[in-house]
Amino acid sequence: MQPTFDIIGVIGKYDSAHLTRSMEKLIGFLMTKGKQVIVDDRSIVVVPSGQVVMKPLSELSALVDLAIVLGGDGTLLSAARQLVQHDVPVVGINLGRLGFLTDIPADSMEAMLGQILEGQFKEEERALLSTVVLRHGLPVQETLAMNDVVVSKGARGSMVEIEVYVDGQFVYGLRADGLIISTPTGSTAYALSSGGPIVHPSLNALILAPICPHTLSNRPIVLSDLSRVEIILVRGPSANVNFDVQNTFDLEDEDRIVITRSASPARLLHPHGHSHFAMLREKLHWGAHL
Secondary structure (H helix, E strand, C coil): CCCCCCEEEEEECCCCCCHHHHHHHHHHHHHHCCCEEEEECCCCCCCCCCCCEEECHHHHCCCCCEEEEEECHHHHHHHHHHHHHHCCEEEEEECCCCCCCCCEEHHHHHHHHHHHHCCCEEEEEECCEEEEEEECCEEEEEEEECCEEEEECCCCCCCEEEEEEECCEEEEEEEECEEEEECCHHHHCHHHHCCCCCCCCCCCEEEEEEECCCCCCCCCEEEECCCCEEEEEEECCCCEEEECCCEEEECCCCCEEEEEECCCCEEEEEECCCCHHHHHHHHHCCCCCC
16 A cells, blocks of 8 residues: 655755745645645745745654655755654655756656655665764764765875774774765765765665775775774874765764664655666766667
8 A cells, every 4th residue: 555645845955046946836736736735944935925834854854744855965865864763755856966866857846746646656765874973982973874974084184094893893904085984875976986886775785985095905895784884093183074975073083983774764765667777877977778
């Protein structure tokens, strides 16, 4: 039995110049379908007074049956960390550039959303990473990430020195500009730019991708996502860790970063006919049949 979506949250890229027209079009379409609409209150848009409710994302996430994100992948990544806590499925409409996650073109949104609202969709789960930063053995930062967790050298420019452990076993000591710990979702993001593999989102995997390692034999590694990854910052005068390139936390020497798969995955809905390989061909400009 397909779920019904009666209360729909709309989350926009609030600094997008193209948001207003698309938001008005989307809200109008949902209302013709008899849906109650709740709009993320950060979305700067002219909304017909009294016709929709506006709530902070933290409150919206607890109230809706479905969330529609208008923007780019960064907008969806930001929203997903809130929505996953309430098991809310997400549909992405692309107002950005690449759109690996926001895969519905804005000019096709009414037709494709109509299919989804009628129960004609493909659902997939995407793993998130749960990260705890420990300082003197005590947690000082806890965050979720859908793409990646990146330990970076920071602004001063000198390499970081880190030790990497997987399930309590020492893997290597690394001198590099940083280290990316990526989900399959994030394998087409920063990890790809650092020479990592593209990993199909159906695989239960983690990627460790060094950034400009001092030793050229330090290559990306693919692990089971049941692994517990621990990173100890041995030395890094201005090192930090960031989550989906959105939240950043400054590190101190001897900080320990513990990364595991989150118990709750994100739920993405796609129109029927969605193909991960077709998306890769389009976004990465691969050739079609020869």
